[in-house]
Amino acid sequence: MLSFVEENYLKAIYHLSESGKRAVNTNTLADEMKTAPASVSDMVKRLSQKKMVQYQKYKGVNISDEGKTKALHVIRKHRLWEVFLVDKLNFHWDEVHEVAEQLEHIKSPLLIKRLDEFLGFPKYDPHGDPIPDENGQLIEKRKDPISELDLGVNGIVVGVNDSSTSFLKYLDKVGISIGSKIQIKDRMEFDGSVDILIDNQKSITISLTVAQNILLSEA
Amino acid sequence: MLSFVEENYLKAIYHLSESGKRAVNTNTLADEMKTAPASVSDMVKRLSQKKMVQYQKYKGVNISDEGKTKALHVIRKHRLWEVFLVDKLNFHWDEVHEVAEQLEHIKSPLLIKRLDEFLGFPKYDPHGDPIPDENGQLIEKRKDPISELDLGVNGIVVGVNDSSTSFLKYLDKVGISIGSKIQIKDRMEFDGSVDILIDNQKSITISLTVAQNILLSEA
DNA sequence: CATTTTTTTTAGATAATTCTAAATACTATA
DNA sequence: TATAGTATTTAGAATTATCTAAAAAAAATG
Ligand SMILES: [Mn+2]
Ligand SMILES: [Mn+2]
Ligand SMILES: [Mn+2]
Ligand SMILES: [Mn+2]
Numbered sequence: 001m002l003s004f005v006e007e008n009y010l011k012a013i014y015h016l017s018e019s020g021k022r023a024v025n026t027n028t029l030a031d032e033m034k035t036a037p038a039s040v041s042d043m044v045k046r047l048s049q050k051k052m053v054q055y056q057k058y059k060g061v062n063i064s065d066e067g068k069t070k071a072l073h074v075i076r077k078h079r080l081w082e083v084f085l086v087d088k089l090n091f092h093w094d095e096v097h098e099v100a101e102q103l104e105h106i107k108s109p110l111l112i113k114r115l116d117e118f119l120g121f122p123k124y125d126p127h128g129d130p131i132p133d134e135n136g137q138l139i140e141k142r143k144d145p146i147s148e149l150d151l152g153v154n155g156i157v158v159g160v161n162d163s164s165t166s167f168l169k170y171l172d173k174v175g176i177s178i179g180s181k182i183q184i185k186d187r188m189e190f191d192g193s194v195d196i197l198i199d200n201q202k203s204i205t206i207s208l209t210v211a212q213n214i215l216l217s218e219a
Numbered sequence: 220m221l222s223f224v225e226e227n228y229l230k231a232i233y234h235l236s237e238s239g240k241r242a243v244n245t246n247t248l249a250d251e252m253k254t255a256p257a258s259v260s261d262m263v264k265r266l267s268q269k270k271m272v273q274y275q276k277y278k279g280v281n282i283s284d285e286g287k288t289k290a291l292h293v294i295r296k297h298r299l300w301e302v303f304l305v306d307k308l309n310f311h312w313d314e315v316h317e318v319a320e321q322l323e324h325i326k327s328p329l330l331i332k333r334l335d336e337f338l339g340f341p342k343y344d345p346h347g348d349p350i351p352d353e354n355g356q357l358i359e360k361r362k363d364p365i366s367e368l369d370l371g372v373n374g375i376v377v378g379v380n381d382s383s384t385s386f387l388k389y390l391d392k393v394g395i396s397i398g399s400k401i402q403i404k405d406r407m408e409f410d411g412s413v414d415i416l417i418d419n420q421k422s423i424t425i426s427l428t429v430a431q432n433i434l435l436s437e438a
Numbered sequence: 439c440a441t442t443t444t445t446t447t448t449a450g451a452t453a454a455t456t457c458t459a460a461a462t463a464c465t466a467t468a
Numbered sequence: 469t470a471t472a473g474t475a476t477t478t479a480g481a482a483t484t485a486t487c488t489a490a491a492a493a494a495a496a497t498g
Contacts, residue, residue, distance in 0.1 A: 277492095
């Protein structure tokens with residue numbers, strides 16, 4: 001049985017493994033976990049003993065198959081709870097993460113089975129992130145940041161690269177949420193800002209940074 | 220901020236304080252918490268430092284007002300989650316306790332507020348136990364075990380003194396649940412067993428032990 | 439009331455998780 | 469490649485929560 005802390009490390013290692021393809025180094029992980037590098041060294045040894053990661057001194061960690069399964073299971077719970085909070089308890093999408101960080105560690109297979117059922121077997125969480133199935137399978141749909149799409153393209157907002165409260169609040173203010181229809185109207189060469197049409201109604205200009213953080217999939 | 224373990228100790232101290240009116244002694248608490256008495260000695264010192272209990276060596280512990288408030292808050296969360304599990308996720312009333320033991324430690328005032336709302340502000344949990352309000356107020360309705368009621372009395376099952384799986388399963392088998400209407404028909408002097416009529420339909424005989432564990436309030 | 443029994447506390451250890459400071463290994467640069 | 473700088477690990481300590489064994493206090497008993 002993994003402790004809460006071990007589960008959190010595994011999640012972090014999993015996420016960091018996904019972005020860059022090779023071994024996760026100690027300082028990166030320490031940064032992600034907001035702990036001292038020395039604490040990370042201790043912990044990765046422990047996870048290595050439990051066969052959750054492969055680890056060699058000074059070489060960084062790679063998550064094992066078993067570790068990945070464990071991480072995806074925690075991520076599944078996290079995202080299902082986020083759906084619950086938004087769909088059933090009327091939480092706003094920028095309020096759910098902290099609570100889900102706690103709820104994701106509750107151990108009860110029956111609970112998750114029933115919750116999944118109660119929520120109607122959702123495939124995506126409120127931020128557009130896919131929910132792994134019971135076996136840790138992810139159905140990843142193709143999605144691109146607005147910054148990389150051509151003029152004229154139509155798409156549906158399916159996710160964000162930045163789930164920070166400040167970014168989500170910005171999106172709310174301009175009227176963008178998961179499911180919004182976006183058309184790309186124009187792009188300024190000098191700074192990468194983009195004119196978009198939201199839900200066939202409202203035209204706004206977004207900065208390059210914003211464009212890089214809104215993910216669309218085909219309409 | 221109290222740890223999970225501290226919260227559990229406080230709950231136990233609160234429960235034990237309610238039954239017997241005076242100081243809770245170390246061994247009783249050790250028994251309740253399934254730990255060694257030495258561990259209890261350590262912990263009550265810590266809780267005493269945090270002003271959650273009053274404690275003097277060899278004299279046992281008394282819960283403080285602040286401790287009681289904390290305990291009742293945890294109990295509130297426990298019972299609300301039990302209602303959620305039964306009402307929304309179709310758990311059976313004998314399956315909820317273990318999961319609620321975990322869920323009760325989630326820290327989020329908003330979550331509990333919204334959950335309460337979502338559940339329609341329930342006043343009792345699936346076992347008939349009252350749910351404390353946000354301020355730790357308990358509305359305790361008068362309830363008596365069948366063993367102490369007179370012949371002819373009509374009542375509604377509002378709780379049980381024994382929440383063990385085996386007892387709850389027995390109740391299911393004979394068709395008694397929270398809300399069942401019970402009339403007391405006869406009582407055998409030699410062993411205290413009681414004939415009762417359930418929901419105006421089914422007559423059964425229950426043992427004294429069972430009669431002591433089913434709580435009725437006026438119909 | 440002296441003795442025995444029971445209860446409770448202390449002492450000393452262990453495990454998990456974290457930290458800071460020091461030592462060591464690796465990398466980049468001149 | 470020697471040196472400087474960065475990354476990582478080890479050493480040593482603290483905190484929380486637990487245990488067993490031993491010591492001490494309180495309660496029960498004859
Ligand atoms: Mn989240
Ligand atoms: Mn999410
Ligand atoms: Mn319960
Ligand atoms: Mn209950």
